Amino acid sequence: MSNFDFDAPTIIRTKRDGGRLSDAAIDWIVQGYTDGQVAPEQMSALLMAIVLRGMDRGEIARWTEAMLNSGDVLDFRDLRSGAEPGKPLPTVGKHSTGGVGDKTTLVLVPVIAACGAAVPKSSGRGLGHTGGTLDKLESIAGFTAELSDQRVREQLCDIGAAIFAAGRLAPADKKLYALRDITGTTESLPLVASSVMSKKLAEGAGALVLDVKVGSGALVKTEAESRELAQTMVEVGEAHGVPTRALLTDMSCPLGATVGNALEVQESLDVLAGGGPPDVVELALRLAAEMLELAGIDDRDPAQTLRDGTAMDRFRRLVAAQGGDLSQPLPIGRCSDTVVAGRSGTMGNIDALQVGLTAWRLGAGRSAPGARVQHGAGVRIHRRPGEPVVAGDVLFTLYTDTPERLGAALGELDGAWTVGDPPEPRPLIIDRITS
Incomplete structure (x- = not known):
């Protein structure tokens, strides 16, 4: 394919006007942006056109394939346990589509490792109002997510877990991810699906479980859209020979x-x-x-790993292996402010999106590519929906290192919560999607 066969303005106009992008056009522009031949302004325009016009399943599959092929693809089919040499070590991946307060990876990865499977987990940084696993882990003194492929393999054999920056995996997605974060193009089903699956397929796990969020704090807001996103990603995974399933989970309230x-x-x-x-x-x-069912492990109780400390042990080993020091205190913003209840009653709904934006305004997220986050910034929620509230109770505490941020953050939080009658209960697990 010649560099003269395509040009960015024509591809942008095609999608802007509701047309379908050919496989060759997708390959050209994804590779061109990765290599620096397509300008960020041009890719930003195309991303916005995709947000407004969408993509069909074929376009999504090809966009995913183009990003997958932009870098390395790991293969752990020959992985063996370090504790039991010669024994095959099943691998299983996990991904969340992003939410507010969603720290499940930090719990789940060591739980699965303690149960006898291995989790190669490439993770990202914050995207828009949603938090990033790497930003969270890098708040631990010394922790690094920059691991070589060989180091990932060694950790999987020894500990059963590695949480790492994608690095050479799907580098096209890394560039696009950062661009989406600052151009208002995060909430797009095709872009979310292709971003997730290019990274997950590249990380080499033998099976995959997806946590697809539904609600105000999710990247895709409605249940119908989230269901379509989940089904699309499950189909892409299965088409690549990776058994994949998804859970639809509630993200109307922070987790x-x-x-x-x-x-x-x-x-x-x-x-x-x-x-x-x-x-x-x-x-x-x-x-x-x-995850354990897909990995073929049916004789371990994940809850027991929390009770007996084996999951905690795996997490500590994981952090230490990646340079982290949990003996050092975690940072907390040196400036704080509180929101108190003006009346008694029951805590009502708490809007996940507004709380996520509040944390972002406090400095927990980015407004420019590569910007530093404040590891100690954020929001503590003292009363959860349905809990009793007495007038004067502290409902939220806000933390930041930059006090000038507090005014805008408090304004963002205003109207995100109510005290009054009990809210309607909502299930945390909404549905399960399989092929």
């Missing part, structure tokens, strides 16, 4: 009681110690059950 990087690490440690918020525990254990 757990903290939103922010170091705050969520501490909450994950609470769960691994056998405590923590019930919704975080419930979701982690349900996802663990799905």
Whole structure:
């Protein structure tokens, strides 16, 4: 295919006007942007056209394939356990489409490792109002996500887990991910599906479980859209020979009681110690059950790993292997403010999107590519929906290192919650999607 066969303005106009992009056009522009031949302004325009016009299943599959083929693809089919040499070690991946307070990966990966499977987990940084696993883990002193392919393999054999930056995996997606974060193009079914599946297929797991969020704090808001996204990703995974299933889970309210990087690490440690918020525990254990079933492990109880400390042990080993020091205190914003209840009653719904944007305004997320996040910024939620509230109770605590951010953050949080009558209960697990 010649560089003169295509040009970015024509491809942009094709999608802007509702046309279908050919396989060759998709290959050309994804590779061109990865190589720096297509300008960020041009790719931004195309991304917005995709947001507005969408893609069909064929376009999504090809966009995924183009990003997958832009870098390395790991293969762990020959993986063997370090503890039992010669024994095949099943691998299973997990991915969440992003939410507010979603720290499940930090719990789930060590749980699965403690149950006898291995989890090669490439993770990303924050995207828009949603938190990123790498930003959270990097709030631990010394932790690095930059692992060589060989180091990933060694950790999987020794510990059963590695959480790493995608690096050479789907580099096209890495560039597009950062661009979507700052151009208002995160909430697009085709772009979410192709982003997720290009990374997941590249990381080489033998099976995959997806946590597809539904609600205000999700990248895709409605249940119908989230169901379509889940079905699309399951089909893409199965088409590549990777058994894949998905859970639709609620993200209308933040998950757990903290939103922010170091705050969520501490909450994950609470769960691994056998405590923590019930919704975080419930979701982690349900996802663990799905992952263990796909991995062919039916004789281990994931809940037991939280009770007996084996999951905590795996997490500590994982952090230490990647340079982290959990003996150092986790950072917390040096400036804080609180929101208190003006009346007594019952805590009503808490809007996940507004809480996520509040944490972002406090400094927990980015407004420019490559910007530093504040690891100690975030929101602590003191009353969960349905809990009793007395006038004067502290409902939220906000943390930041930059006090000038507090005004905008408090304004963002205003109207995100109510105190009054009990809210309508919502299930955390909405549905299960299989091929």
